[in-house]
Amino acid sequence: MISTLLSQLDGPDGDRTPRLAYGADYNPEQWPREVWEEDVRLMREAGVNLVSVGIFSWARIQPDRDRWDFGWLDEVMDLLHAGGIGVDLATATASPPPWLTTAHPEILPVTAAGETVWPGARQHWRPTSPVFREHALRLVRTMAERYAGHPALVAWHVSNELGCHNVYDYSDDAARAFRDWLRARYTTLDALNHAWGTAFWSQRYSGWEQILPPRLAASHPNPTQQLDFKRFSSDALKEYLVAERDVLREITPDVPVTTNFMVMGGTKGMNYPDWAGEIDFVSNDHYVHPGPQDRAELSFSANLTSGIAAGRPWFLMEHSTSAVNWQPVNVAKRPGDLARDSLLHVAHGADAVCFFQWRQSAAGAEKYHSAMVPHAGADSEVFRAVVELGQTLKALAPVAGSEREPARVGIVYDWESWWASEQDSHPSALLDYRQEALDWYAALHTLGIRADVVTTTTDLDRYDVLITPVLHVVPAPLAKELTRYVESGGHLVSTYFSGVVDENDHIWLGGHPGALRDVLGIRIEEFGPLLEGDAVELDGAATGTLWTDRITVTDPAVDVLAHYRTGAYAGRPAVTRRAVGRGSAAYVSTRLGAEGLAGLLPALLGPAGVASELPEGARGSVELTVRRGPDGRFLFLVNRTDESVALTGLAGEVLVGDTDAGGGLVLGPRDVAVLRRPAT
Structure with a gap:
């Protein structure tokens, strides 16, 4: 899909074959008219062939309720088309204009503590506000009708980074929508009361109107209420995405629709695997967080984006040429980082490489965020690196349209386990779901072994080894599927705090790891979380932190690969593997970190015959x-x-x-x- 977006446009040499897209967010409304033609000239010099336009332009496009100003955008679209540059046109709904929030303050989000989130930044709107949706969809329809058939238009870009700042809204609009969502999920109050375990702390509901979002409470809010509110909040944003998409498809059915995900760092409020089926191709934004695992995290996020896209090509809509503006210390990239970061995304399936933004802003909150054309102008190291990358992407045109080749190892990443495992009132508040998954990924790379980061909806049978770090939420059908995978010859590797609860966040009784207890052939009576700074020693000089388990082996087919040498469970199993026909199921009961896992992995991968493809x-x-x-x-x-x-x-x-x-x-x-x- 992505590689063909540009084939309808003439390339620099009249070329209409599929090619990799290259460009940026372009915000011409920040600059005087005389800069625009220079922008197009420099874009052609850099090899830019696609830009996103109009992302934060609502106040400029619609200065007042019944006044529209499209003249400037018409001119920009025409200039870009004349330069052979395609447009991913945003619907401009990301941030409402001042006239709308002044007339309708009821569209503003509300925090869990009841505080209003006021205008002055961005994304100050409620996903469930009917008033906001009325005005936003009017804008979407007006833009779609105006630019349908424009020769520069190659894709629609719904809003921008949906949920980045407004995923959780606790307003009365949200409360009403939450109740409707709960009625659809549970049908009856009896079913909801059972799922939420409301017999605890006298929380039983006798009327739907009594139910609220998990607002600021005297103690820990009901855990299933919290989990359902996370599910609802993701669904509310998805429903809004679908509402915009449906208007666009009605008016421009042949123009593909996307929106930019944020598969990076700690962004976890949006269940992107659930959203992916609602758009024509997956897009993602990614920014590096400087640190010892910065490029491992970049690779992991790009890999996960490919998994969300089911291995098909996707669109890197935003990343940075150098420093960003929003980290505590905004470190500039070193020579070579700009190209390496970009090409690592291409390696994991990106058919489009774009930056935020084209020209570095002179004013506003992001004026210190790097761009393709920096404050120093075109006579700069950054712009020369941008031009060089454009030439490299041109040389990689044959890659366009190709898919990621599956690896032999899959790492399962599950949003609901991420949400539930890190809630309050758990054995350890130190647990970091994403870091555990990243440790396994980094350890595999240390050994030179490719791995795919996938979701629970992936065809698991394509992988010889399946690693499920902290797969905390395991409904009965998933437990059955994982058992079938092992019995069919697959090699499962699970970790601490996995298989513990069902989809309602209810404990699987009878001993941990609950839903996975039988396939693993072990039973855990009690968790042994470790205090911060504490550690235990395992056989082979490995060190565990964060967690230990009091494991009893229940099946004679289980081999103990490592025991605890120190700590409360000294002498007990720490790492186990149960042979099941041609398959196996292994369990790692402590956090070993990337280095420790690299030492353990050969024993876990050996039965599957997985080895490095690198010298x-x-x-x-x-x-x-x-x-x-x-x-x-x-x-x-x-x-x-x-x-x-x-x-x-x-x-x-x-x-x-x-x-x-x-x-x-x-x-x-x-x-x-x-x-x-x-x-x-």
Whole structure:
């Protein structure tokens, strides 16, 4: 889908073949008219062929309720088309204009403490407000009718980063919508009272009108109420997305619709796997958080985005050329980082590489956020790197349209387990769901082993090894599916605090890990969370933190791969594996971190015969990702270090990269190479 978006437009040389998209958010309304033509000229110099326009333009497009100003946007659309640049046109609904919030303050969100979220920043609207939706959909319809058939229009961009600042609204509008959502989910109050366990703390409801969102309470709010409110809040935003999408499809049925997800860091309020089926192609925004695992996290998020997109190509709608503006310390990227970050996304399936934003703002909250054209102008290292990346993406045109080649190892990432495992009143508030998954991913890369990050809706049978870190919420059908996977010859690896509750956040009784107890062949009577700073030693000099379990082996087919050497459970099993025919089910009961997991993984992967595809000297330094399509099998080799790495024994046509005198690949610090092999 994405690679063909631009084929309807003439490329720089009249080319209409599929190619990778390259560009940025473009905000011409921030600049005087004389800058626009220079922008188009510089875009062509950089190889830009796609920009997102109109994202925060509502106040400019509609200065008042019954007044419209499209002249400037018409001119921008025409200029871009004349320059051979396609437009991903935003519906401009991301932030309501001052006239609307002044006339209708009832559209403003409310916090759990009852405080109004006032205008002055962005995204100050309630997802469930009927008044906001009336005005927003009027704008969407007006824009769709005006630009239907415009030759620059290649895609619609619904709102912007839905839920970034307003995912949880506790207003009266939200309360009414929450009750409607609960009626649809449970039908009767008896069913809701059972699911929420309202016999506890005298919470039983006798009327729907008594139910509220989990507002500020005297103690811990009902845990299932909290979990359902998270589900509802994600669904409310999805419903709003669908409302805009339906208007666009009615008027422009041939123009694809997307919206930008935020699969990165701690953004967890939106259940993106559930949203993905509502749009024509998945888009994502990603920003690096400087730290020891910065590029591992980037790779993990890009990989997860591909999993959400079911392996199909997706759109990197935003990332940064250098520093951002919103971190405590906004570190500039080093030479090579701009290209490496971009190409790592392409390696994981992105067919479009775009930045926020085209020209760095001179005013406003994001004036210190980097851009393709920085404050220093085109005569700058950043812009030269931008131009160079444009040439690289042009050389990678054959990659466009190819899909991610499945790895042999899958890491399951589950939004509901993320939500539920980190709620209050649990054995440990130190648990970090995303970090545990990232540790497994980083450990596999240390060994030079490819892995896919997937969701529970993925076809699990495509993976020889399936790792399910902290899979806390396991409904009965999922437990049955995981058991079938093992019995069919798959190798399951589970961790602490997995299989503990069902979809209602009710404990699976009879001993932990509940829903997975039988397939794992173990029983846990009591959790043993560790205080911050405490650690336990395991066989083989491994160190565990955060968590321990009091494990009893219940099946003679279970092998104990490691015992605790110290701590309250010294001498008891710490890591187990149960053989089941050709398959197996393993359990890791403590947090080992990426280093400890790298030492354990060979024992867990051995029964499946999974090994590295990289030369031995490159393991731990180079990340390998593979895309496959009609034009070949594309190997992306990414140097994750600050040292040069020589690669031998990797045959193929070099699309991007340097070779030595003997024809071997040489990856410079923070460098990327791409090889093409014949499709198989």
